[in-house]
Each structure stands twice: as C-alpha cells, then as structure tokens.
Amino acid sequence: MSLTNCRFYEDKYPEVDSFVMVNVKQIAEMGAYVKLLEYDNIDGMILLSELSRRRIRSIQKLIRIGRNEVVIVLRVDKEKGYIDLSKRRVSPEDxxxxxxxxxxxxxxxxxxxxxxxxxxxxxxxxxxxxxxxxxxxxxxxxxxxxxxxxxxxxxxxxxxxxxxxxxxxxxxxxxxxTPHPTKVRADIEVTCFGYDGIDAVKDALRAAEADNTPENQIKVRLVAPPLYVLASQCLDKTLGVKLLEEAIVKIEERIKAAGGSCTVKMAPKAVTEHDDAILQELMEKRERENTQVSGDEDSESDDE
The missing domain is CATH 1.10.150.190 (Translation initiation factor 2; subunit 1; domain 2)
Known part of the structure; x- marks a missing residue:
C-alpha cells in the first residue's frame, strides 16, 4: 500500500450517472482521454459525441489538455477498466x-x-x-x-x-x-463644536464599546481629530459588519443629541493586513505632524 496514493471514496469505481472530476490527458480522434482525480487517477474517456450538444468545429475550443472538467459517468466496465464519460450532459448546477x-x-x-x-x-x-x-x-x-x-x-x-x-x-x-477571525473596520468623523464638545465626542464613542462581550468586541481608535476608526474581529464577517453598523447608529444618536455630527468615511467592511498597514502608517504620520519640535529654541540660545 502507498503512503501517498489512494482513491478518495470507498467504491473503487464511480456509479453510473454520478458526476466526477477529471483531468484531460490526451485528445484523439475518438474523443478525450482523461484521469478520474477522485478515483486514484484511473483512466476514462469522453467520446467525441459526448463533448458538446452543438456541432463540433474545433475540439480544442471545447476541451484542453491539462484542464480539469466535470463530467457524468455513462458506462463502467469493471472487468476491462473502461469508463465512458460525457461532458455535454452536465449542467452548470452540476x-x-x-x-x-x-x-x-x-x-x-x-x-x-x-x-x-x-x-x-x-x-x-x-x-x-x-x-x-x-x-x-x-x-x-x-x-x-x-x-x-x-x-x-x-x-x-x-x-x-x-x-x-x-x-x-x-x-x-x-x-x-480552525476558522481564523476576520478583521472588520469602519472609519468615521465625529465632531461637536458645543461648549462640552470634547466630552460629547468621548461620550458618543464610548457608546460603541458599551455592549462589548468577551466574544464580540469593538475598539475605537483615534487617527487624528475628527477621524476615528471602529474595529472588531469576528469569525463571522457578516456579524462583524452588523456590530459596527449598530455601533455607528449609537454614536450618531449620542452626538446628534449633543448638537454634533457623525459622518461615515468608510462603511463597515472586512479588511486585510495591507489595509491595516496603511492605517498604521497614516496614524504614525499624523502623530509626527502633531509632535512639537523643540529644537528651534535651542538654536536661538546658541546664537546669543
């Protein structure tokens, strides 16, 4: 017995009328010779008349060497090892x-x-x-x-x-x-120019994290006022998007009640590591811009 080769299923041969995946090995006058990939590469043949419902002008346009094809089993001769297959009887759903x-x-x-x-x-x-x-x-x-x-x-x-x-x-x-968590993110701008504007913004953003559970958590990060990022990690992408959408509604309700506004700059969606890297770069750039350089005062005192 081999360590690497074996058919996928218990039956040594496929059943008549079952659908199988094959790889095209050779094209001849009679049709195409193929290997049945799920049955340890045993040989089969798609007869020329079973390639297409239409009149065949060029076999190469219908079938190519090296390509995988879904076909239906027409006949199985277990003694001789012949397996006749059809491509034309297979529907897109099949x-x-x-x-x-x-x-x-x-x-x-x-x-x-x-x-x-x-x-x-x-x-x-x-x-x-x-x-x-x-x-x-x-x-x-x-x-x-x-x-x-x-x-x-x-x-x-x-x-x-x-x-x-x-x-x-x-x-x-x-x-x-084991399924890996999907990162979901939304970018929003939150502003409030009232007397308690800063506190109103903080209060609105806290509303996004108010209903966090150990399984589902939303984190709010500041990029640079008034731009904030809402992020979550979920096994179910659809659930993650829904969580962020609900969080944005809460933020909008809170900030509008305080006389401010919330604008969605990027709607909730699944993001890649590349997207995260771009965001990190932007945050670092804003941080550098906001950092005050105190070297000018030193140079003035040196001149004196």
Whole structure:
C-alpha cells in the first residue's frame, strides 16, 4: 500500500450517472482521454459525441489538455477498466455541486496524506479506518473534521490504527481547519463644536464599546481629530459588519443629541493586513505632524 496514493471514496469505481472530476490527458480522434482525480487517477474517456450538444468545429475550443472538467459517468466496465464519460450532459448546477464536493475531498486527502507520511501509515489504511466511515456517517469526512474541532466525540466510533495517528490527525485538523477571525473596520468623523464638545465626542464613542462581550468586541481608535476608526474581529464577517453598523447608529444618536455630527468615511467592511498597514502608517504620520519640535529654541540660545 502507498503512503501517498489512494482513491478518495470507498467504491473503487464511480456509479453510473454520478458526476466526477477529471483531468484531460490526451485528445484523439475518438474523443478525450482523461484521469478520474477522485478515483486514484484511473483512466476514462469522453467520446467525441459526448463533448458538446452543438456541432463540433474545433475540439480544442471545447476541451484542453491539462484542464480539469466535470463530467457524468455513462458506462463502467469493471472487468476491462473502461469508463465512458460525457461532458455535454452536465449542467452548470452540476458543475458547482461537483466542484464543491471535489474541493472538500481534496482537502481531506491533503490532511490524510500528511498524516500517512508523518506516521508512516499506508494512506488506504487511514481511509478504511477513518475517512470512509466518516463519509458514511456525516455525508463527508470534511464536515466531520470541522465538527471535531469543537466536538471530539466525532472520534468515539473510529478505530485508529495507532495513537500517534490519532494525535497527528487531531493536531493537523486543528491547525488547518480552525476558522481564523476576520478583521472588520469602519472609519468615521465625529465632531461637536458645543461648549462640552470634547466630552460629547468621548461620550458618543464610548457608546460603541458599551455592549462589548468577551466574544464580540469593538475598539475605537483615534487617527487624528475628527477621524476615528471602529474595529472588531469576528469569525463571522457578516456579524462583524452588523456590530459596527449598530455601533455607528449609537454614536450618531449620542452626538446628534449633543448638537454634533457623525459622518461615515468608510462603511463597515472586512479588511486585510495591507489595509491595516496603511492605517498604521497614516496614524504614525499624523502623530509626527502633531509632535512639537523643540529644537528651534535651542538654536536661538546658541546664537546669543
């Protein structure tokens, strides 16, 4: 048994009428020779008549060597190893579903392969003991892997080949599939020119942080008056955006009651590390501009 090669699923061959992901290897007069990526690269063929519903003028425009294609299985001859496939009978919806399943299966395969190499356990053994039983119980091993991050009971009915395999698999799943927080940010200008203007601005901005919880926190940072940044980190980007939107409404209500105004310069959105770096640069620049240089007085006294 190999440490790196194995089919993704328990069945050695795909079912007739199922959708599979293939890679085009060669184009001939009869059609295109392909490898079934989910079935350990076994051979298949898309017949010329199954490439397109329209009249074929150029095969190269329909299919190219090296490209992945979603196809449907027409016939499987297990004795001779022939698998006939069709591209023309696949709808756009079928392509989306197949691609989603293939990407999940590829992610599982990558994790299993790492564990196989790290523990020197044959890949097929891992699939037999872990991957295929999880496919049966959870619909897909990838879904089970994600659940296992917060609910280790997923492993209760799994018979691991060894304790090192179990430990390596759990650690690698946690490092690969644990969701990372998304940074969400909004830029606002808050002004109030009344008698208690400064205190009114502070009070309005505190309203944004008033309902912070350990799970969901909003931080307000000053760039340079009157520009402020609201920032939050959430696993759910949509929730993060909603939190900032609600915080801005609170700030607007408070500052308007005090006779001031709040203007949104950048609506709440997910930001990248690059966006953060630009903001930090801007803050440092404003800080330098506001710092008073006291070297002029010294030079005047020297001249005297």
């Amino acid at each position: 392509v989306i579903k197949c691609e989603e399943r293939y990407n999940k299966s590829k992610a599982v395969h990558s994790i299993m392969r790492h564990v196989a190499e790290a523990t020197q356990t044959p890949l097929e053994t891992l699939y037999e003991n872990i991957g295929w039983p999880l496919n049966q119980k959870y619909g897909h091993a990838h879904d089970a892997f994600k659940i296992s991050i917060t609910n280790p009971s997923v492993w209760d009915e799994i018979t691991f080949p060894s304790e090192p395999v179990k430990n390596e698999l759990q650690q690698y799943i946690n490092s690969k599939l």
